[in-house]
């Protein structure tokens with residue numbers, strides 16, 4: 001899906017498909033360097049991180065194994081509920097493994113701080129985070145994020161995995177929504 005298919009729902013394109021691909025290549029090179037000679041397990045946080053996982057994994061030279069966790073702190077709207085729920089846990093035991101959490105966005109930082117403490121308690125050999133997007137609010141929270149693709153303004157964004165009420169995940173780019181879509 002690209003911007004021609006968006007009608008009037010989209011306010012602007014924030015990050016193009018080309019910019020996303022270039023950034024993922026850069027992040028993959030840094031990750032390859034960090035994990036050279038090590039076994040790496042990448043964990044995608046469903047559903048938003050599906051696109052980043054698929055494209056980042058293919059940009060890496062390091063062989064990886066992949067697992068998925070589903071947690072949710074957002075309901076149908078644009079505000080975090082403040083409560084993190086596990087919808088699907090990992091299939092694998094991460095004890096003694098080098099683990100990289102892959103996220104699409106860190107917004108309030110709530111999901112990630114919860115994930116870091118939950119996965120950290122399972123005794124991985126190492127635990128790092130790579131996110132495509134980060135909003136200003138999260139930069140204020142004391143969470144250690146090793147790789148960030150883009151620091152973006154505090155606007156609700158959709159596309160490339162990110163949804164509003166489960167829609168727009170299959171946009172090839174990241175865009176902002178027109179306020180009329182969410183009653184703004």
Ligand SMILES: O=P(O)(O)OC[C@H]1O[C@H](OP(=O)(O)OP(=O)(O)O)[C@H](O)[C@@H]1O
Nearest residue numbers: 046047048072073074107108109110111
């Ligand atoms: O930093 P935070 O304020 O916690 O927000 C970030 C989280 O919110 C979104 O997930 P969501 O709960 O909407 O689930 P989804 O990936 O299935 O859309 C996003 O994919 C992150 O996981």
Ligand SMILES: [Mg+2]
Nearest residue numbers: 048074162163
């Ligand atoms: Mg969501």
